[in-house]
Amino acid sequence: MQPFFNFTDVPAAQVTPGDYSLDVSAVNHGLLPGELGDFGAILNNGRGFKVRKVSFKAVSSHTWDGQHMPGELQIESVMYGDEFPGHFSAPAAGALAANQSASSPAAPAATAGGHRRLSDVLPVDNMHRVILSIPLKLGAESPLLRQLGLPFEAYKTAIKQGSTYTVENTIRLQEGIQQALDGPFVFYSGGMTKPGCPDWGVRWMVYQTPLDISLSQLNYLSLKISGVDSSRLGVVQNPMEHKYRQSMPKFAVDAHATCNPSKPWDYADASCWAQFFPQCDSATRQSLINIMTSDVVKVGKDSFLAATSWKPVSRLQVTNTGHSLEIANHQIGYVTLIGPDGFPEYYSVISIVLHMPSEHFIDGRQFAAELQVVHSRQKYVAAIEGALEDAFPLVTAFLFDIGAEDNLLLKQFHLPDKMTSPLTYQETSRPVDLMRSLGPALDGDYYRYDGSLTTPGCNQGTKWFVFSHIFSMSRNQWNTFKAMHPNPFNNRPSQPTHGRVIAKNSFEDSEPLKSDFYLGRHFGRDRLHPDVAWILVPIISALLLLAVVGCATFVREGVYAKLDQAGGLTGTEMAIGKGTTYNQF
Numbered sequence: 001m002q003p004f005f006n007f008t009d010v011p012a013a014q015v016t017p018g019d020y021s022l023d024v025s026a027v028n029h030g031l032l033p034g035e036l037g038d039f040g041a042i043l044n045n046g047r048g049f050k051v052r053k054v055s056f057k058a059v060s061s062h063t064w065d066g067q068h069m070p071g072e073l074q075i076e077s078v079m080y081g082d083e084f085p086g087h088f089s090a091p092a093a094g095a096l097a098a099n100q101s102a103s104s105p106a107a108p109a110a111t112a113g114g115h116r117r118l119s120d121v122l123p124v125d126n127m128h129r130v131i132l133s134i135p136l137k138l139g140a141e142s143p144l145l146r147q148l149g150l151p152f153e154a155y156k157t158a159i160k161q162g163s164t165y166t167v168e169n170t171i172r173l174q175e176g177i178q179q180a181l182d183g184p185f186v187f188y189s190g191g192m193t194k195p196g197c198p199d200w201g202v203r204w205m206v207y208q209t210p211l212d213i214s215l216s217q218l219n220y221l222s223l224k225i226s227g228v229d230s231s232r233l234g235v236v237q238n239p240m241e242h243k244y245r246q247s248m249p250k251f252a253v254d255a256h257a258t259c260n261p262s263k264p265w266d267y268a269d270a271s272c273w274a275q276f277f278p279q280c281d282s283a284t285r286q287s288l289i290n291i292m293t294s295d296v297v298k299v300g301k302d303s304f305l306a307a308t309s310w311k312p313v314s315r316l317q318v319t320n321t322g323h324s325l326e327i328a329n330h331q332i333g334y335v336t337l338i339g340p341d342g343f344p345e346y347y348s349v350i351s352i353v354l355h356m357p358s359e360h361f362i363d364g365r366q367f368a369a370e371l372q373v374v375h376s377r378q379k380y381v382a383a384i385e386g387a388l389e390d391a392f393p394l395v396t397a398f399l400f401d402i403g404a405e406d407n408l409l410l411k412q413f414h415l416p417d418k419m420t421s422p423l424t425y426q427e428t429s430r431p432v433d434l435m436r437s438l439g440p441a442l443d444g445d446y447y448r449y450d451g452s453l454t455t456p457g458c459n460q461g462t463k464w465f466v467f468s469h470i471f472s473m474s475r476n477q478w479n480t481f482k483a484m485h486p487n488p489f490n491n492r493p494s495q496p497t498h499g500r501v502i503a504k505n506s507f508e509d510s511e512p513l514k515s516d517f518y519l520g521r522h523f524g525r526d527r528l529h530p531d532v533a534w535i536l537v538p539i540i541s542a543l544l545l546l547a548v549v550g551c552a553t554f555v556r557e558g559v560y561a562k563l564d565q566a567g568g569l570t571g572t573e574m575a576i577g578k579g580t581t582y583n584q585f
Contacts, residue, residue, distance in 0.1 A: 006364030007040035007174035016164045019224045020194045021057035046493025048366035049077035058221045061193040071136030079128035080357045130203045134180040139212030144176030151216040183209030187244040280458035286495035287451030290361035300506030305442040309333045312431035320420040327352040342513025347375035347394040359491045369400035394463040403472030409437040416476035441469035448503045454492045
């Protein structure tokens, strides 16, 4: 799988001369106090890593074909949330630095061992790092280094004295390194190239195409420890099967490179799900995904708020499932969509699941939390077992970012006040009102795509609705949650889209069937509307009936009937009366 780069230009940067390298970090503009700036993000095998630091050093630590380069650029990214204070326990001491690497023709190598400064006993940290290594060769002046003040005389003294300085101009990292990113690279898992022993190790992406740096810029990297002294010159061979060219293995950012068949599934080794649930790896409509707004193919005007019927419910149980915090309840309400036959389909809420950080990305950006409201389609209206289908669920996803105050809805999950032990629950203190809490998102924009469940066995056929409105939550709520579910034990990595259709503000359902008579949930018909010519049929029939009745009623009197009705008189007899004509029969 190829990495996805989402670097951003920053308006200013802070440059700190370290013992081993010149370290650059983005200046905090408009963020919370203590929040670190960043240069964007990298998606590696579906996991998000924030680019926190860019370092320049003289004499490369890695080699190609056994050759060291005059300099090396290292772009360090850490898994989203790792740098938040309060997330990890105190570092443990007593571990030695280790750097596993390789050296072979046309392949990079990381030097290891042999220098007194790098062989001390060092603390272990729990950061999850991915570092890009780009070689630097002597040539033209580097525009990226020039943006950082090299070789301006004003910063030369600050670098020599080890003083931090700030540059107030736009730093365009993507533009500065794009030439190297377009070239070949090798991936391997190793350790740091300077003091530090991360427990998770370091995932290295070592690029082959060098960038130019002028001699005057290189001379400005006069740090406390020289480039030669800060590079490990003894090379430890790394077997070829531990290096991957132009791609990253499926386990690249997992906790382990091999799967344990007896171990229950978890998020730390998501690539191992496939050994028991093959669909998690082989299916092409898996969730979750990185939603690229440029890939939206349809924009509609469907209002999700109008389709939602959620109600407040009291005394809900917030359960720590061991993988997330979850509320399971079938009384919260439903969402109405139109099914393939044109009749309404009702999706009842069955659970509310909280993940930190978010499982979905939007344009490569990950968020602090994601609240998923899971629905199942109703077979029929009845509060009995089997009334809901297991297949074809519907999930609405709401995103959160770190802000100054607690989120009131997340406080119903007892965040940040209490921690819930695994496989236990706590009741909510107030009614949970999703309509009121999530109303700003329900009445706004959303993205719609077809995907799957995000836990084994990854069953497909799920309708996903990801809302673009971003809610706010506090750092304390994050810290309490991550104390129960530390990185990376709470979210599945994002999955390839495989050309799936992503729509915006569109249910992607069927047109509603309009009938004059609805005789059931999936049966209806219209009133019959005959042709105009049929109107003549009853008119003609009535006239014919009148003619028949008339003919049957008015019958010509026969001779014999006349004699019988006249009492035996004939026309020759005379009746009593005046005149002969009037009284003659």
